Structures are given as C-alpha cells and as structure tokens.
Amino acid sequence: MALDSKIPEGPLAEKWTKHKFNMKLVNPANKRKYDIIVVGTGLAGASAAASLGELGYNVKVLCFQDSPRRAHSIAAQGGINAAKNYQNDGDSVFRLFYDTIKGGDYRGREANIHRLAEVSVNIIDQCVAQGVPFAREYGGLLDNRSFGGAQVSRTFYARGQTGQQLLLGAYSALSKQVKKGNVELITRTEMLDLVTIDGQARGIVTRDLQTGEIKSHSAHAVMLASGGYGNVFFLSTNAMGSNVTAAWRAHKKGAFFGNPCYTQIHPTCIPVSGDHQSKLTLMSESLRNDGRIWVPKEAKPGLKAVDAAKIPEEDRDYYLERKYPAFGNLVPRDVASRNAKQMCDEGRGVGNTGLAVFLDFSEAIKRDGYETIKAKYGNLFDMYMQITGDNPYEMPMMIYPAVHYTMGGLWVDYNLMTTIPGCYALGESNFSDHGANRLGASALMQGLADGYFVAPYTVGDYLANMPYDKIPTDHEEFKKAEQAVKERIEKLLSINGTKTVDEYHKELGNIMWEYCGMARNEEGLTKAKGLIKELREDFWKNVKVLGDNDNVNMSLEKAGRVADFLELGELMIDDAQNRKESCGGHFREESQTPEGEALRIDDEYSYVAAWEFMGEELESKLHKEELKFENVKLTQRSYK
Amino acid sequence: MxxxxxxxxxxxxxxxxxxxxxxxxxxxxxxxxxxxxxxxxxxxxxxxxxxxxxxxxxxxxxxxxxxxxxxxxxxxxxxxxxxxxxxxxxxxxxxxxxxxxxxxxxxxxxxDLMVDRTSFDRIMQAGGYVDVSTGGVPDANEIPIPKVVADEAMDAAQCIGCGACVAACKNASAMLFTSAKVSQLALLPQGQVERKTRVEKMVAQMEEEGFGNCTNTGACSAVCPKEISLEHIARMNREYLSAKVSSTNV
Amino acid sequence: MSWITQTLSSSIGKKVLMALTGLFLILFLVVHLAGNLQLLVDDGGQSFNAYAYKMAHNPFIKVVSYGNFFFILLHAVIGIVLTIKNKAARKVGYHVSTKDSESTWASKNMPLLGVIILVFIVVHLMGFWAKAKLGIGEIGFVIIDGVEMHDLYTVVKTAYENILISGFYVISMIALGFHLSHGFQSAFQSLGLNHKKYTPLFKTVGTLYSYIVCFGFAIIPILMYLGISF
CATH class of the missing domain: 3.10.20.30 (Beta-grasp domain)
Incomplete structure (x- = not known):
C-alpha cells in the first residue's frame, strides 16, 4: 500500500482554502443520518464532538474518566500559540509556520503545519467567545507572553492553567450539545477494538468500566482523539490513565503508526524521589527565564539542596550558560534535557539519587527582590514545596528531565484520516504537526485546530460518499471483535501468575527510559528489543490480575493497557533503530556534531516513518512518506 | 514511618x-x-x-x-x-x-472510595456554557474586558469539579460548584446574553440532583483545593433572584 | 403565579425567605429589648407597665405583632423543611465528622439552636403573653395616670424570682445569641448582598448585635433575680 498524504496542489498559503472549497459537502438534512464516534474528550476530542454535533451529525463521544473535563489536556500550564500579532512585534501566519517547522527539526509536513498556523487565530476567537478567561492587560485587551523557540510574543494564557480553561471551554461546548441531544456522552468506558468492514472503519467495541459490559457501537466514521503514549515509560508527566490502547487497536487493524520514536523529554520536572514514584510533575518552562541551572564542577555525590549555598561560586558549573552563551538557560527543551543527562552521566548530578541538577533563583531574588519573584513564580514555588518539602526561596530547586509528550502517533493524511478509510486521528494521538520536536504552547493549538476547524470539514468529504445505511451491531465483524475482546479479558484474568501489572509496567518503563530515552544507540536498542520481547512473553505467562470482569477492576483495566504498551515499546525501538540520525527529541549517539549536538542526515532520513502491523510476532513493515520542503530551507539548528 | x-x-x-x-x-x-x-x-x-x-x-x-x-x-x-x-x-x-x-x-x-459525580456534568449541561457554535465569532480583541473582571472570572473558573465542597458541606450542597460557573459567566460580557436563563436552569438542575441547601457555613470554601470564595455563592443568589423577578421565562 | 411559588420553593428561594423573616425578627428583637430594659427601672414597674399598655393598644403595633407571629412560624417551618431536605442529601454519614477551619459551631448547629429558641418562645408566650391576652392564669391590675392596666411587671418579677425560670431564660438567650451570630450575616449572604467593602461591616455589626441582644436579654432575669434595679 502506497502512502498518499493527499496534500492539495497549489501554493502553500492557498492549499487549505482551496481544499475547503474542493471538498464535498453533506446536505444539512442528511447530516443527521450519519453516525460518528469520537474516542476521547481532551481538547481534540471534546472540540471535535461539539463541532460535529453543532453541524448536525449524530455523535457518540466516550472517555474512560468519569467526566470529559478530566482529560489530561487539563494539565497544560503555559499557554497556546496563535499568530494574532496583537503585540505588533512582526508575527504572522508564516512566522508561526516557520518557527514550528524549524522547532520540529524539519521533520514535519509543510502543508499541515501551515494550516495549523492559519487556523490558530480562529481558535483564540472561538475560545474567547466561549468565555475562556484569558489574561488581560489593563486596557482590557488580551495579554501575551513569549515562549521557547520563538522571538515574538504570541502565547495566550490563563494564569498557569491555560489547558484547564481551554478544556473547560470545549467541555462546555460539548455539554451544550449533549443537552441538545446531538451528542451522546458515554463516560467510564474504554475503547478496546476498532471494527472494520470492507476495509472501512465502521465502529468500535468498548468495555464499560463500571459493569464490565462489552458493547459494540456502529458508525460511519470513527475519530480517535485518545492522546499520547508517554506512559510507555511508566514515569512521565502524563496522567495515570493516559494510554495507547485505542490508537494501538486501530494500528493493529491497519492504521499505520508514524514516527513512534519521537518523544519529547521536558527538562524541568521534579526528580524521582524513590521506588514508590507513580508519576512526574512538570514545572513550567518559564522558570528558566530567571533560574540558573548548575551542577558542581567536581562530583559531590549526595549533595543536598540545603547545602548548595556552601558551594562557592567558582566551584559551580553553569553548564548551559557556558556551552550556549547566546541562549544560555533558555535553549530548547531537547538541548536542555540532554545536557542535564550528560552532567548526571558524568557523576556531577546532585541529590540522593544523583539524578538531578540545580535550578537556582538566589541571584534573581537578590536582583529583583523576593516579592517580584513571588509574584512571577509563587504558584510554582508552592507546588514545588508541596511535593518536595524544600523551600525554593531559600535553596535551589532540584530538577530533572521527564517524558512529557509524544510527537509520534497514528499516521494521517492531510484530512487527518489514518490509513483505514473512515478512521481519523486527532490531537496528540496523530503524528502530524510537530515533526521531531514540539514547541511549547503548540500542543493546545494543535488539539483545538484538529477538533474545531479541521476534522469537522474533512469528515464531510468522506461521508458524502458513504451510504446512509447503518450496520447493525450483530454483524459478524462486530461479533468477532467482541469475541476477541472477551477472550483477551478472560485470558488476562485466568493467568493468575505472581507479578502485578504495575511491576511489569515499571520494568518496561525502565527499559524504555534506559535505552530509548534521552539518548539512544544501536547496541542499547538491540538489547532493549530483546528485553521487551522477554518481558512481554513473561507478562502473558505470569501476570496477576485480580477481581472479575463485571465490576470496576483497576487491575484488569491496567493490564490491558500495559499489554499494549509492551507491543508499542517494541515498535518504538524498531523506529529508533531505523532512524540512524539525530533529530529533535530523537538523539542517536552515533549521529552528533563534534560539539555533541544533534546531527540530522537530511539525504537519508527526510521522511516520515509509517509502520504497518503485519501480524502478531511478525516484524512491522516500514513505509516512507518523503517530506518535501518547498518553502523553508533546511539548516542545522544552532543555539550557541 | x-x-x-x-x-x-x-x-x-x-x-x-x-x-x-x-x-x-x-x-x-x-x-x-x-x-x-x-x-x-x-x-x-x-x-x-x-x-x-x-x-x-x-x-x-x-x-x-x-x-x-x-x-x-x-x-x-x-x-x-x-x-x-x-x-x-x-x-x-x-x-x-x-x-x-x-x-x-x-x-x-x-x-470503595470511588463515587459517581455525573450529577455535576448534568448541572453543567443545564446551562454552564455560552451558546456559541464553532466559527462565526468576533475577533478576540473586539470584546475588551477590564483586567479586574477577567481576574475575578478566572478565580471562579479555576474550579476543578472535584466535589470536595459537597463532601464537606453538612448539607451536601453543590452551591459552591454551581456558583463558580454561574459567577464566571455572569461577570464576563460573553455570558450576558443567556445570563438569566443560565442561572435559572443550573439552579433547577442542582436541586433535581438531590443536593442539599446552602446554610452559609463556609465549609465548602475552606476545603476547596482552589480556594473558590463564598462571594460566588452570594453572586449566584443575587443572579437567581434578579433573573426570577425580571426574566420572561414563565 | 406559578413562577412565584416556584421561586420561593426553590432552594435559594427558601433561603431568601429564611433571610427576610430572620431580618424582620432581628429588627423586632431590638424593639423588644429596648422595651424590656424598662423592667430594670427602679419605679416599681410603672414605666414598663405603661409601655406594655401602649404597645397593646397601638393598632400599628398590633398588626406588626401578628406579622411577627406569622414570620416566626414561617421561619420555623421553612427551617424544618430545609433541615429535612439537607439530611436527605446525605443518607450515609461520615465515620469522622467534618473538620474544617472556617465554619463556626453556630453555623453548623442552626437547626438545634432554632429548636431551643422555638421551645423558649412557646414557654415565653405561655408565661406572659397568654396571661395578658388570653386570660390564662392570674394577672393583677394597676392604675397608672388614671388608666387601669395589666400589672405585667409583677408577673415578670414573680417569674424571674424563680431560679429555674430565670436560668432557662439565660440559657435560651445564649442559644439566641449563637443563632444570631450566624443568622445576621448569613441573611445578607443568602440575599446576595455581598460587597468587598460592606460584607466585613455586616459581619462585625452582626457579631456585636448578637452579643448585645444576648447580653441585654440575659441580664434582665439575672438582675431581677438578684433584685437589682436602677
């Protein structure tokens, strides 16, 4: 099967406008004859379900949480980018496009990214109209802040809770449609399989997490907005329930998986405190504006934050300022993360585990005063204090990088359709807009762009060619899928081994972090592949899942998710192994400049790696979508 | 330990x-x-x-x-x-x-410790939104909002819908939760068009769900992880009364 | 008229009725206290009896007093309805009762305090009002400025000389003080009358008011029991 990205012809800036005109439409009276299922209620899912409901489609939307408002988009802190140029600082759609494609280390698709930049302005209008309380200036107009990877102020924000406010906006639009009866909301329910009939996505199979009921839902199109897969690392800034299952099930039914190895490691997270650690907490990137990052010049094992002040200035290594005098502590996320790792690998890490570096505000407090720093970062300092018990006004913070976002995901064409006709992927669950590295404040933008302004248009083009007839859920394909889901659950419950699901998940996470984390090399990846395979085989022989199917069963839910992570982990290794260059979040130790920076190999790897599932225990097949750059010139990123 | x-x-x-x-x-x-x-x-x-x-x-x-x-x-x-x-x-x-x-x-x-809080979702569905559809909205800067008003709306909007207010209230009242949304949208210009209908519908739904009545003990606000203020309850009372008196909903 | 009944029977509507009736009773207490303080005047009850007579024969006061009874009744009935509904909102209680730093003891025990006050009102009316108005029990007459009137002063004095009665009065007034300490400012909150500038003022005035009313009403039986007058 050849990959067709369906990028419209014509000049970059006109592609989307022309495409919108060329797409087929569904008559308003006929829209209600089509059923669409949306999986997930984060920014992408909630906004898509709401918009589709408004258009008049029959929508079913489901989430595994108790309410759509819990989706992990809610945790995004910093802001959302939009090329509004309200600050008159020279921003434009093209500049946002350019920054995004450069920030993604030239591994993104030009046409998609330009469309993202185009609709970014509509998103802000939409959210303001919904009543999202964005930060304002005294004159009453919208305020902006600047973010990494850009030289203009284009980030809109609502205190440190932008994701929350945007999600609540989308949730309110969704709630309105639920009340009107256009959208059926199904909560505490998980998608466990995608059903395809004659090669088209025609429905899903779900498990009700409260009663264990396995149920089929038939539709004319299925939209996956199920988020990223950072939890394959066990420890990440993702929510505890974030999982790859919906996307993975679609992958196994024929949807190609794009660039699975592209993961973003965020440099400023609170370090792991012990084996009990269940997740990691991110501290906003904005802290790097005033905090100075350092480690001791000589290794000082076990150095505590309380004793940091005893290290004299001349014995400290402000390594980012030393190595990147132009950007200093404000280098992009991937660079900052890799350098922290390097310092710890050299044995110069601090804290009990030696896996942390200092982020020091003492100079900023001396320069600007306690009150100023408190006004800027008070919330973050409080949060740090709650978690660690240390007071960052008196001693430096300790930080360490953590998995934060996955740029990879289901491969989609320009219409956001996967390789399965009728199956779409939106938001973080697709691979499309961030290349090999995502810029800060761009995830919210993409989720809402896909949900409000892209998918609702493009789905019409597909549905216009579909018959109205509904496939009954007693169709043999549904029955087959239900049977497979039931058998898998029974299998998990019947193994009754000795190791808990969490233990497998932690082991998988350790392997992934060690060999497919911030730095990767051939030898490590080969080793990891073997280890994961072993772990997966052991899982299916020795996992212990208690309880039964017909009640809430956390252990069973988790087992299914971890089983999918075990398969995904292997694909990530395959992808990382295949891509022998370094780019963005993917750092291959074999491919670096003499100074130790990421070195792209454009001649060989300027493509999207899309993986096709060939069958259980079979190697996945690689398909390549060549990336064509007609509007930007590829350069090596430099932050010196 | x-x-x-x-x-x-x-x-x-x-x-x-x-x-x-x-x-x-x-x-x-x-x-x-x-x-x-x-x-x-x-x-x-x-x-x-x-x-x-x-x-x-x-x-x-x-x-x-x-x-x-x-x-x-x-x-x-x-x-x-x-x-x-x-x-x-x-x-x-x-x-x-x-x-x-x-x-x-x-x-x-x-x-065990899991409870069903979908009643909160139904309160929101009753009217916790501004009825605008995707697209066709004015430019974001066409509606200037004084910073103090935006900040106050944000104070209310911070509610995370956890239900601690209900759990702490001796009457299991959902007034703090409901009022946070009513207050946010009553403060903002975007919320004016449906201001009266919204508060009437949300309060009616809140009662239908079987929550208790507010007796102004302040326990809700004291345990609120986002420190939502009791002022929002007073604002909702005011909004509700004026809506009931002046709206044309019979 | 359905919207009116619907409004008043809603959760907020009921609270508003509680607040309005409560505020009326708060005003009534001021007048009542001012009159009662005349019991302490050292004139053998002359000024108190004259005051009582005047009140009983003023048509305006008569109307207000019937309103007063009605509001007390309404306040009590809605209070009971609210309490029943509130109990139904949590069918299974907690093993550990709620601790929070903000809410006062009074605010959490308004129904209990209300019941004590209701019992007090019944006893109070039986003891004094019923005697004068319904002729239940014995009551003497005095002539002041040529007008014959009930000697209510003696009724009160006799009652307060009984330690049980004056003790009951004092305890009831403490309950009333607590009830008012929450009720006063709560009424403004229920009516939606809050303001950054004035709400703290309402709270202070409410607290002062509840102290004054509690102290003022409680000191009368104490002093009369001890036989002190001014």
Missing part, C-alpha cells in the same frame, strides 16, 4: 460496605498519599486480595478526579491541595488515618 489505615471498602454500589484496617510499613515521607495507596495495593494484590479502588488521574491537582475524605476532611489536613498533592510528611509515624468516600445522595458510591 508506619501508618495504620482504616479504609472504607464497598464492593459495588449495592454492597453494604464497611471499614477495613491495614498496616502500611516503611512509608516514605516523600510519598504522596496516593502513592502510599499504590504501594499498599501492590502488597494486597501479591497477597491475592483486590486493591483498594479510588479515582485519580493527573496526580498534579488539576483534573479533579481524586476524592478521598481523610480524617474528617476532604483532600486531607492541608489547605488548598487535592488528595494527590498531599504528601506523607503531613502525617506522623504511628498515625491512624481514616479514609472515606465523598458522602452525598447525589454522589453514590461506585466501589
């Missing part, structure tokens, strides 16, 4: 339920309260017993999913945090901690 936990166990909505006592050994003060439950659950599962079920997701205090009533206080002894942000250093070695689910007729128990 060693901790004794007295936890409510209830195997499903129809089960009678009761307290079980667990000894948790070698608890690190750096653990979060929920991580202590994780550790306990792994031990329970190893012993062939089902783990304690509780709601949780983001574990950074924003999704509003976690919901434990700890030693007589929703989200535990510390102010302005959710259960997932509570750390074991807030307790002492040898402490006995009693953990119960949120208790309210409108929040039926699902299993």
């Amino acid at each position: 060693n901790i004794t936990l007295k936890v409510w166990r209830q195997n499903g909505p129809k089960d009678k339920g009761g307290f079980e006592t667990y000894d948790v050994k070698d608890v690190s003060p750096d653990m979060s309260f929920l991580e202590m439950f994780d550790v306990l659950n792994i031990d329970l599962e190893k012993d062939g017993k089902e783990g304690i079920h509780f709601d949780h997701d983001c574990r950074e205090g924003i999704c509003g999913m976690c919901s434990m009533y700890i030693n007589g206080k929703p989200h535990g002894p510390k102010d302005a945090v959710t259960t997932c942000q509570l750390h074991m250093r807030s307790f002492k070695d040898g402490d006995t901690i009693v953990v119960e689910p949120w208790r309210a007729a409108a929040f039926p128990v699902i299993k």
Whole structure:
C-alpha cells in the first residue's frame, strides 16, 4: 500500500482554502443520518464532538474518566500559540509556520503545519467567545507572553492553567450539545477494538468500566482523539490513565503508526524521589527565564539542596550558560534535557539519587527582590514545596528531565484520516504537526485546530460518499471483535501468575527510559528489543490480575493497557533503530556534531516513518512518506 | 514511618460496605498519599486480595478526579491541595488515618472510595456554557474586558469539579460548584446574553440532583483545593433572584 | 403565579425567605429589648407597665405583632423543611465528622439552636403573653395616670424570682445569641448582598448585635433575680 498524504496542489498559503472549497459537502438534512464516534474528550476530542454535533451529525463521544473535563489536556500550564500579532512585534501566519517547522527539526509536513498556523487565530476567537478567561492587560485587551523557540510574543494564557480553561471551554461546548441531544456522552468506558468492514472503519467495541459490559457501537466514521503514549515509560508527566490502547487497536487493524520514536523529554520536572514514584510533575518552562541551572564542577555525590549555598561560586558549573552563551538557560527543551543527562552521566548530578541538577533563583531574588519573584513564580514555588518539602526561596530547586509528550502517533493524511478509510486521528494521538520536536504552547493549538476547524470539514468529504445505511451491531465483524475482546479479558484474568501489572509496567518503563530515552544507540536498542520481547512473553505467562470482569477492576483495566504498551515499546525501538540520525527529541549517539549536538542526515532520513502491523510476532513493515520542503530551507539548528 | 489505615471498602454500589484496617510499613515521607495507596495495593494484590479502588488521574491537582475524605476532611489536613498533592510528611509515624468516600445522595458510591459525580456534568449541561457554535465569532480583541473582571472570572473558573465542597458541606450542597460557573459567566460580557436563563436552569438542575441547601457555613470554601470564595455563592443568589423577578421565562 | 411559588420553593428561594423573616425578627428583637430594659427601672414597674399598655393598644403595633407571629412560624417551618431536605442529601454519614477551619459551631448547629429558641418562645408566650391576652392564669391590675392596666411587671418579677425560670431564660438567650451570630450575616449572604467593602461591616455589626441582644436579654432575669434595679 502506497502512502498518499493527499496534500492539495497549489501554493502553500492557498492549499487549505482551496481544499475547503474542493471538498464535498453533506446536505444539512442528511447530516443527521450519519453516525460518528469520537474516542476521547481532551481538547481534540471534546472540540471535535461539539463541532460535529453543532453541524448536525449524530455523535457518540466516550472517555474512560468519569467526566470529559478530566482529560489530561487539563494539565497544560503555559499557554497556546496563535499568530494574532496583537503585540505588533512582526508575527504572522508564516512566522508561526516557520518557527514550528524549524522547532520540529524539519521533520514535519509543510502543508499541515501551515494550516495549523492559519487556523490558530480562529481558535483564540472561538475560545474567547466561549468565555475562556484569558489574561488581560489593563486596557482590557488580551495579554501575551513569549515562549521557547520563538522571538515574538504570541502565547495566550490563563494564569498557569491555560489547558484547564481551554478544556473547560470545549467541555462546555460539548455539554451544550449533549443537552441538545446531538451528542451522546458515554463516560467510564474504554475503547478496546476498532471494527472494520470492507476495509472501512465502521465502529468500535468498548468495555464499560463500571459493569464490565462489552458493547459494540456502529458508525460511519470513527475519530480517535485518545492522546499520547508517554506512559510507555511508566514515569512521565502524563496522567495515570493516559494510554495507547485505542490508537494501538486501530494500528493493529491497519492504521499505520508514524514516527513512534519521537518523544519529547521536558527538562524541568521534579526528580524521582524513590521506588514508590507513580508519576512526574512538570514545572513550567518559564522558570528558566530567571533560574540558573548548575551542577558542581567536581562530583559531590549526595549533595543536598540545603547545602548548595556552601558551594562557592567558582566551584559551580553553569553548564548551559557556558556551552550556549547566546541562549544560555533558555535553549530548547531537547538541548536542555540532554545536557542535564550528560552532567548526571558524568557523576556531577546532585541529590540522593544523583539524578538531578540545580535550578537556582538566589541571584534573581537578590536582583529583583523576593516579592517580584513571588509574584512571577509563587504558584510554582508552592507546588514545588508541596511535593518536595524544600523551600525554593531559600535553596535551589532540584530538577530533572521527564517524558512529557509524544510527537509520534497514528499516521494521517492531510484530512487527518489514518490509513483505514473512515478512521481519523486527532490531537496528540496523530503524528502530524510537530515533526521531531514540539514547541511549547503548540500542543493546545494543535488539539483545538484538529477538533474545531479541521476534522469537522474533512469528515464531510468522506461521508458524502458513504451510504446512509447503518450496520447493525450483530454483524459478524462486530461479533468477532467482541469475541476477541472477551477472550483477551478472560485470558488476562485466568493467568493468575505472581507479578502485578504495575511491576511489569515499571520494568518496561525502565527499559524504555534506559535505552530509548534521552539518548539512544544501536547496541542499547538491540538489547532493549530483546528485553521487551522477554518481558512481554513473561507478562502473558505470569501476570496477576485480580477481581472479575463485571465490576470496576483497576487491575484488569491496567493490564490491558500495559499489554499494549509492551507491543508499542517494541515498535518504538524498531523506529529508533531505523532512524540512524539525530533529530529533535530523537538523539542517536552515533549521529552528533563534534560539539555533541544533534546531527540530522537530511539525504537519508527526510521522511516520515509509517509502520504497518503485519501480524502478531511478525516484524512491522516500514513505509516512507518523503517530506518535501518547498518553502523553508533546511539548516542545522544552532543555539550557541 | 508506619501508618495504620482504616479504609472504607464497598464492593459495588449495592454492597453494604464497611471499614477495613491495614498496616502500611516503611512509608516514605516523600510519598504522596496516593502513592502510599499504590504501594499498599501492590502488597494486597501479591497477597491475592483486590486493591483498594479510588479515582485519580493527573496526580498534579488539576483534573479533579481524586476524592478521598481523610480524617474528617476532604483532600486531607492541608489547605488548598487535592488528595494527590498531599504528601506523607503531613502525617506522623504511628498515625491512624481514616479514609472515606465523598458522602452525598447525589454522589453514590461506585466501589470503595470511588463515587459517581455525573450529577455535576448534568448541572453543567443545564446551562454552564455560552451558546456559541464553532466559527462565526468576533475577533478576540473586539470584546475588551477590564483586567479586574477577567481576574475575578478566572478565580471562579479555576474550579476543578472535584466535589470536595459537597463532601464537606453538612448539607451536601453543590452551591459552591454551581456558583463558580454561574459567577464566571455572569461577570464576563460573553455570558450576558443567556445570563438569566443560565442561572435559572443550573439552579433547577442542582436541586433535581438531590443536593442539599446552602446554610452559609463556609465549609465548602475552606476545603476547596482552589480556594473558590463564598462571594460566588452570594453572586449566584443575587443572579437567581434578579433573573426570577425580571426574566420572561414563565 | 406559578413562577412565584416556584421561586420561593426553590432552594435559594427558601433561603431568601429564611433571610427576610430572620431580618424582620432581628429588627423586632431590638424593639423588644429596648422595651424590656424598662423592667430594670427602679419605679416599681410603672414605666414598663405603661409601655406594655401602649404597645397593646397601638393598632400599628398590633398588626406588626401578628406579622411577627406569622414570620416566626414561617421561619420555623421553612427551617424544618430545609433541615429535612439537607439530611436527605446525605443518607450515609461520615465515620469522622467534618473538620474544617472556617465554619463556626453556630453555623453548623442552626437547626438545634432554632429548636431551643422555638421551645423558649412557646414557654415565653405561655408565661406572659397568654396571661395578658388570653386570660390564662392570674394577672393583677394597676392604675397608672388614671388608666387601669395589666400589672405585667409583677408577673415578670414573680417569674424571674424563680431560679429555674430565670436560668432557662439565660440559657435560651445564649442559644439566641449563637443563632444570631450566624443568622445576621448569613441573611445578607443568602440575599446576595455581598460587597468587598460592606460584607466585613455586616459581619462585625452582626457579631456585636448578637452579643448585645444576648447580653441585654440575659441580664434582665439575672438582675431581677438578684433584685437589682436602677
């Protein structure tokens, strides 16, 4: 099967406008004859379900949480980018496009990214109209802040809770449609399989997490907005329930998986405190504006934050300022993360585990005063204090990088359709807009762009060619899928081994972090592949899942998710192994400049790696979508 | 640290339920309260017993999913945090901690410490939105909003919908939750068009769900992890009365 | 008229009725206290009896007093309805009762305090009002400025000389003080009358008011029991 990205012809800036005109439409009276299922209620899912409901489609939307408002988009802190140029600082759609494609280390698709930049302005209008309380200036107009990877102020924000406010906006639009009866909301329910009939996505199979009921839902199109897969690392800034299952099930039914190895490691997270650690907490990137990052010049094992002040200035290594005098502590996320790792690998890490570096505000407090720093970062300092018990006004913070976002995901064409006709992927669950590295404040933008302004248009083009007839859920394909889901659950419950699901998940996470984390090399990846395979085989022989199917069963839910992570982990290794260059979040130790920076190999790897599932225990097949750059010139990123 | 936990166990909505006592050994003060439950659950599962079920997701205090009533206080002894942000250093070695689910007729128990809070969603569906459809909206800067008004609306908008207010209120009233949304949209110019209808519908739905009445004790605001102020309840009362008197909804 | 009944029977509507009736009774208490303080005047009850007579024969006061009874009744009935509904909103209680730093003891025990006050009102009316108005029990007459009137002063004095009665009065007034300490400011909150500038003022005035009313009403039986007058 050849990959067709369906990028419209014509000049970059006109592609989307022309495409919108060329797409087929569904008559308003006929829209209600089509059923669409949306999986997930984060920014992408909630906004898509709401918009589709408004258009008049029959929508079913489901989430595994108790309410759509819990989706992990809610945790995004910093802001959302939009090329509004309200600050008159020279921003434009093209500049946002350019920054995004450069920030993604030239591994993104030009046409998609330009469309993202185009609709970014509509998103802000939409959210303001919904009543999202964005930060304002005294004159009453919208305020902006600047973010990494850009030289203009284009980030809109609502205190440190932008994701929350945007999600609540989308949730309110969704709630309105639920009340009107256009959208059926199904909560505490998980998608466990995608059903395809004659090669088209025609429905899903779900498990009700409260009663264990396995149920089929038939539709004319299925939209996956199920988020990223950072939890394959066990420890990440993702929510505890974030999982790859919906996307993975679609992958196994024929949807190609794009660039699975592209993961973003965020440099400023609170370090792991012990084996009990269940997740990691991110501290906003904005802290790097005033905090100075350092480690001791000589290794000082076990150095505590309380004793940091005893290290004299001349014995400290402000390594980012030393190595990147132009950007200093404000280098992009991937660079900052890799350098922290390097310092710890050299044995110069601090804290009990030696896996942390200092982020020091003492100079900023001396320069600007306690009150100023408190006004800027008070919330973050409080949060740090709650978690660690240390007071960052008196001693430096300790930080360490953590998995934060996955740029990879289901491969989609320009219409956001996967390789399965009728199956779409939106938001973080697709691979499309961030290349090999995502810029800060761009995830919210993409989720809402896909949900409000892209998918609702493009789905019409597909549905216009579909018959109205509904496939009954007693169709043999549904029955087959239900049977497979039931058998898998029974299998998990019947193994009754000795190791808990969490233990497998932690082991998988350790392997992934060690060999497919911030730095990767051939030898490590080969080793990891073997280890994961072993772990997966052991899982299916020795996992212990208690309880039964017909009640809430956390252990069973988790087992299914971890089983999918075990398969995904292997694909990530395959992808990382295949891509022998370094780019963005993917750092291959074999491919670096003499100074130790990421070195792209454009001649060989300027493509999207899309993986096709060939069958259980079979190697996945690689398909390549060549990336064509007609509007930007590829350069090596430099932050010196 | 060693901790004794007295936890409510209830195997499903129809089960009678009761307290079980667990000894948790070698608890690190750096653990979060929920991580202590994780550790306990792994031990329970190893012993062939089902783990304690509780709601949780983001574990950074924003999704509003976690919901434990700890030693007589929703989200535990510390102010302005959710259960997932509570750390074991807030307790002492040898402490006995009693953990119960949120208790309210409108929040039926699902299993152990999990409760059903979909009543909150239905209150929101009754009118917690501005009725604008995607596209066709004015430019974002066409509606200037004074900074103080935007800030006050944001104070209200911070509600995470966890339900601690209901859990703490002696009447299991949902006034703080409902008023936070009513107040946010009543303050903003975008919310003016549906201002009267919104408050009427949301209050009616709130009552239909079986929440109690507000008796102004202030317990809700005191335990709110986002410190939503009682002022919003007063504003909702005002909005409701003026809507009832002046709206044309008969 | 359905919207009116619907409004008043709603959760907020009921609270508004509680607040309005409460505020009326708060005003009534001021007038009542001012009159009662005349019991302490050292004139053998002359000024108090004259005051009582005047009140009983003023048509305006008569109307107000019937309104007063009605409001007390309404306040009590809605209070009971609210309490029943509130109990139903939490069918299964907590093992550990709620601890929070903000809410006062009074605010959490308004129904209990209300019941004590209701019992007090019944006893109070049986003891004094019923005697004068319904002729139940014995009551003497005095002539002041040529007008014959009930000697209510003696009724009160006799009652307060009984330690049980004056003790009951004092305890009831403490309950009333607590009830008012929450009720006063709560009424403004229920009516939606809050303001950054004035709400703290309402709270202070409410607290002062509840102290004054509690102290003022309680000191009368104490002083009369001790036989002190001014």
